[in-house]
Amino acid sequence: MALTPGQYLRKRREAAGLSLDDVALCFETVPPIAAAARAEWLGLVEADAVPLPAGIADALHDAFPFDPRVLAELAYRLADDPDNIAFGYAVCRSCACSELDPCGEGCSWVPGDTGLCTRCRDRGLGAPGGDTIIVATLAKVAA
Incomplete structure (x- = not known):
């Protein structure tokens, strides 16, 4: 069974007991984007509909535990190198x-x-x- 980067992040976020809204409050963006819009965007990341920038991955790692190596390996596999x-x-x-x-x-x-x-x-x-x-x-x- 295949696991995508977005599914991995969703499962790790849920295992930490956090909602998308909770995580959206843990980081800021430049230019500033409202927390509700950040939460919506995170939902798109978890659906693998948009890519996850490295800087945001670091912020997510500060918000809930996941292994960046696992996330990177899933992203490489998704790219089918x-x-x-x-x-x-x-x-x-x-x-x-x-x-x-x-x-x-x-x-x-x-x-x-x-x-x-x-x-x-x-x-x-x-x-x-x-x-x-x-x-x-x-x-x-x-x-």
Whole structure:
């Protein structure tokens, strides 16, 4: 099952218990844009309808936890760069935590299900036995 950069950010924001409006209040723009418009724009980012500028990614990282490496790898995969090869690791299908970005309270994989973390299982946020989301870790192919 593929995970996009926007889906990853949405899952990590929701796992932090924040709304789009909450996050929109965490940063300013130049030129100034109203918080409601920033929240609407963030919704478009999460829908992968508009790109995420690096400076805003830094501001989002200050607002809620996510691993910038995971976000970058998802963006590279979305771009479908033919000069890269992929090696995979799992991301929780409910909150999008990973070995690179575990839940703040700590979590591990549900035994026999590398697609669901123990935090989400314990909170009833994901049914065991679903699809495992694989994120590609990219490396340049030697020429």
